[in-house]
Amino acid sequence: xxxxxxxxxxxxxxxxxxxxxxxxxxxxxxxxxxxxxxxxxxxxxxxxxxxxxxxxxxxxxxxxxxxxxxxxxxxxxxxxxxxxxxxxxxxxxxxxxxxxxxxxxxxxxxxxxxxxxxxxxxxxxxxxxxxxxxxxxxxxxxxxxxxxxxxxxxxxxxxxxxxxxxxxxxxxxxxxxxxxxxxxxxxxxxxxxxxxxxxxxxxxxxxxxxxxxxxxxxxxxxxxxxxxxxxxxxxxxxxxxxxxxxxxxxxxxxxxxxxxxxxxxxxxxxxxxxxxxxxxxxxxxxxxxxxxxxxxxxxxxxxxxxxxxxx
Amino acid sequence: xxxxxxxxxxxxxxxxxxxxxxxxxxxxxxxxxxxxxxxxxxxxxxxxxxxxxxxxxxxxxxxxxxxxxxxxxxxxxxxxxxxxxxxxxxxxxxxxxxxxxxxxxxxxxxxxxxxxxxxxxxxxxxxxxxxxxxxxxxxxxxxxxxxxxxxxxxxxxxxxxxxxxxxxxxxxxxxxxxxxxxxxxxxxxxxxxxxxxxxxxxxxxxxxxxxxxxxxxxxxxxxxxxxxxxxxxxxxxxxxxxxxxxxxxxxxxxxxxxxxxxxxxxxxxxxxxxxxxxxxxxxxxxxxxxxxxxxxxxxxxxxxxxxxxxxxxxxxxxxxxxxxxxxxxxxxxxxxxxxxxxxxxxxxxxxxxxxxxxxxxxxxxxxxxxxxxxxxxxxxxxxxxxxxxxxxxxxxxxxxxxxxxxxxxxxxxxxxxxxxxxxxxxxxxxxxxxxxxxxxxxxxxxxxxxxxxxxxxxxxxxxxxxxxxxxxxxxxxxxxxxxxxxxxxxxxxxxxxxx
Numbered sequence: 081x082x083x084x085x086x087x088x089x090x091x092x093x094x095x096x097x098x099x100x101x102x103x104x105x106x107x108x109x110x111x112x113x114x115x116x117x118x119x120x121x122x123x124x125x126x127x128x129x130x131x132x133x134x135x136x137x138x139x140x141x142x143x144x145x146x147x148x149x150x151x152x153x154x155x156x157x158x159x160x161x162x163x164x165x166x167x168x169x170x171x172x173x174x175x176x177x178x179x180x181x182x183x184x185x186x187x188x189x190x191x192x193x194x195x196x197x198x199x200x201x202x203x204x205x206x207x208x209x210x211x212x213x214x215x216x217x218x219x220x221x222x223x224x225x226x227x228x229x230x231x232x233x234x235x236x237x238x239x240x241x242x243x244x245x246x247x248x249x250x251x252x253x254x255x256x257x258x259x260x261x262x263x264x265x266x267x268x269x270x271x272x273x274x275x276x277x278x279x280x281x282x283x284x285x286x287x288x289x290x291x292x293x294x295x296x297x298x299x300x301x302x303x304x305x306x307x308x309x310x311x312x313x314x315x316x317x318x319x320x321x322x323x324x325x326x327x328x329x330x331x332x333x334x335x336x337x338x339x340x341x342x343x344x345x346x347x348x349x350x351x352x353x354x355x356x357x358x359x360x361x362x363x364x365x366x367x368x369x370x371x372x373x374x375x376x377x378x379x380x381x382x383x384x385x386x387x388x389x390x391x
Numbered sequence: 392x393x394x395x396x397x398x399x400x401x402x403x404x405x406x407x408x409x410x411x412x413x414x415x416x417x418x419x420x421x422x423x424x425x426x427x428x429x430x431x432x433x434x435x436x437x438x439x440x441x442x443x444x445x446x447x448x449x450x451x452x453x454x455x456x457x458x459x460x461x462x463x464x465x466x467x468x469x470x471x472x473x474x475x476x477x478x479x480x481x482x483x484x485x486x487x488x489x490x491x492x493x494x495x496x497x498x499x500x501x502x503x504x505x506x507x508x509x510x511x512x513x514x515x516x517x518x519x520x521x522x523x524x525x526x527x528x529x530x531x532x533x534x535x536x537x538x539x540x541x542x543x544x545x546x547x548x549x550x551x552x553x554x555x556x557x558x559x560x561x562x563x564x565x566x567x568x569x570x571x572x573x574x575x576x577x578x579x580x581x582x583x584x585x586x587x588x589x590x591x592x593x594x595x596x597x598x599x600x601x602x603x604x605x606x607x608x609x610x611x612x613x614x615x616x617x618x619x620x621x622x623x624x625x626x627x628x629x630x631x632x633x634x635x636x637x638x639x640x641x642x643x644x645x646x647x648x649x650x651x652x653x654x655x656x657x658x659x660x661x662x663x664x665x666x667x668x669x670x671x672x673x674x675x676x677x678x679x680x681x682x683x684x685x686x687x688x689x690x691x692x693x694x695x696x697x698x699x700x701x702x703x704x705x706x707x708x709x710x711x712x713x714x715x716x717x718x719x720x721x722x723x724x725x726x727x728x729x730x731x732x733x734x735x736x737x738x739x740x741x742x743x744x745x746x747x748x749x750x751x752x753x754x755x756x757x758x759x760x761x762x763x764x765x766x767x768x769x770x771x772x773x774x775x776x777x778x779x780x781x782x783x784x785x786x787x788x789x790x791x792x793x794x795x796x797x798x799x800x801x802x803x804x805x806x807x808x809x810x811x812x813x814x815x816x817x818x819x820x821x822x823x824x825x826x827x828x829x830x831x832x833x834x835x836x837x838x839x840x841x842x843x844x845x846x847x848x849x850x851x852x853x854x855x856x857x858x859x860x861x862x863x864x865x866x867x868x869x870x871x872x873x874x875x876x877x878x879x880x881x882x883x884x885x886x887x888x889x890x
Contacts, residue, residue: 256760262753268745269749272738272741273739276735277738277749280749280750280803283718335740339739
């Protein structure tokens with residue numbers, strides 16, 4: 081087999097093959113691994129970062145980055161917690177989601193209109209949104225007592241955890257949007273060559289803004305799961321999650337240079353990181369040492385990808 | 392002219408090269424004498440760049456021998472080649488933009504003072520001496536990044552001379568230059584020739600071969616199909632050796648033109664161009680000629696909504712319009728094929744299919760979703776119609792040759808069903824075979840009643856295709872010539888001379 085065709089096959093199934101390999105190895109290392117409760121547990125544990133990573137995929141496909149997703153998650157969490165008691169879910173959920181989307185809109189306008197580099201714009205928002213979360217709560221976590229809200233993060237439908245279902249729904253919608261709509265196609269075009277896309281009549285500014293709004297929206301959805309699972313609205317919710325989301329995206333084969341990648345890849349990247357953490361836990365590896373594995377995984381995955389890219 | 396008695400400088404015998412069983416160079420001989428300019432021509436894929444890379448030490452030939460001054464050479468790396476006096480000037484220039492001219496020339500072997508610091512005075516002095524010997528009027532202290540492409544190229548050549556190059560290989564040096572800069576480059580080449588260097592010259596522009604080369608070698612499919620002193624051949628000999636058939640003829644000047652399609656009146660973009668007026672009809676090619684920097688591209692971009700003119704009027708099929716963006720232009724059936732494929736055209740890492748349809752996705756939309764089957768059928772039809780050669784519509788466009796990339800971008804413009812089509816340097820960086828095919832495409836479009844605006848730095852191209860030629864000079868309309876008035880000299884006079 082020559083190098084070019086190997087690269088092609090790797091691009092199509094490589095990340096998936098890596099996941100399968102990891103699962104096979106994991107099932108040898110622990111007989112508790114390949115059980116339905118454990119697998120569902122993994123799927124629930126990766127839900128929050130998985131959802132964030134899908135929104136992040138949209139942004140990275142346009143050659144951008146969104147460092148604020150962890151803070152936007154935190155922002156939505158404190159609004160859910162603060163509004164649930166007095167107004168109920170019907171008000172709290174839309175308002176929490178809107179807050180995250182509004183912050184995403186500001187990111188988008190800053191990037192598309194004011195031409196602020198995405199790294200800087202969203203770094204500013206990372207701090208700004210976190211600040212609002214602290215101001216809103218006065219720094220103290222707000223407990224959540226709503227029963228049906230609790231079910232969102234902890235309940236099951238047809239035996240599958242609701243957070244996992246939310247993740248799969250976000251995945252399915254995103255996959256369809258990216259591959260089968262003019263917007264999705266244009267996202268790839270913008271990331272591949274923004275000027276060429278503009279000259280081809282793509283509404284580059286509008287779509288760029290939309291991408292950051294989507295990232296804000298899914299941050300709010302991830303916040304929903306977070307607030308419900310922990311039953312508390314803490315202003316530090318989601319701190320550092322942006323990096324986990326970026327890691328899942330790049331392990332899943334999306335290029336940081338834009339225009340290349342899929343949300344399915346991101347989902348598999350999320351699972352690879354999740355399965356790795358799970359098997360390290362099951363085999364009793366020191367949590368500090370687990371960090372080393374995760375770091376090595378990210379760098380190795382990107383290294384392999386860059387090798388095959390050049391072939 | 393090299394005298395027959397002049398010595399053989401470089402002698403390559405039976406060079407053969409294969410990648411994965413794919414023979415790209417087959418038994419090629421090349422003899423270069425001191426003081427000779429030897430041109431190598433051939434279509435893309437003919438083996439020119441493999442040959443250059445073999446001579447430059449990048450590839451090691453599968454078989455064949457290489458002699459320099461009668462001594463057999465085994466080149467293991469580009470550094471080896473440079474050390475032996477074989478220097479390749481690549482198309483992509485490689486000067487460090489933030490260093491001065493002198494620093495670039497001495498990069499890696501700076502002269503040192505007694506205490507080990509860089510001896511700037513000596514460096515500048517030697518650079519100045521070198522540049523004046525070569526008649527290059529550039530300040531050694533200027534930053535490389537501030538120089539024009541042509542000047543950077545000359546500095547690259549001067550750098551090669553400072554390495555004591557004996558064989559200079561110029562890989563398409565004129566591809567990025569306009570007519571006037573080409574002249575300056577050729578003066579330098581003549582100078583080097585007089586100093587006894589052997590020069591290998593690659594170009595797609597056949598007329599340049601006749602201006603500058605003593606000998607020409609033609610490659611096709613990795614084989615040498617012809618070699619001859621330039622004085623004994625003509626252009627059609629070259630073309631037939633290159634493509635194995637004759638070049639198409641055109642109907643410019645005899646076309647039946649229709650109603651006015653595009654009327655431009657007093658179009659002005661402050662500080663860039665002013666008072667541009669012309670009319671283009673259905674079924675007509677209007678050529679926009681002028682030197683690089685005359686404002687041709689800017690005028691075209693202002694017409695199709697990429698730039699916003701400060702004053703003046705544009706009428707499309709009689710209707711006055713003010714275009715805010717390219718999308719509006721496309722809606723009015725006007726499309727623009729950019730001169731700059733890399734930065735303004737290609738979506739490099741996306742499939743050909745997506746590149747072709749990005750301009751008009753609404754074509755395939757049904758209740759908000761793209762119908763991929765419909766898209767595939769559309770692209771398949773385009774590939775057939777434009778004769779695009781590729782492994783499949785899902786390969787990344789960057790893997791295609793320049794000519795085929797260009798055809799895909801033409802297809803992208805055609806996807807909007809344009810009535811007015813602006814081609815900006817449509818054959819830049821494409822080989823002669825594809826060039827002829829692109830001309831045929833333009834010819835067909837015009838015959839079907841489309842109005843074409845053609846921008847080109849190649850006078851021959853403008854003359855071959857245009858019914859009417861609008862010549863710009865420094866952002867102003869210099870002259871409008873009919874097909875019958877136009878010739879290389881009337882265009883150049885209008886483009887370059889005052890009054």
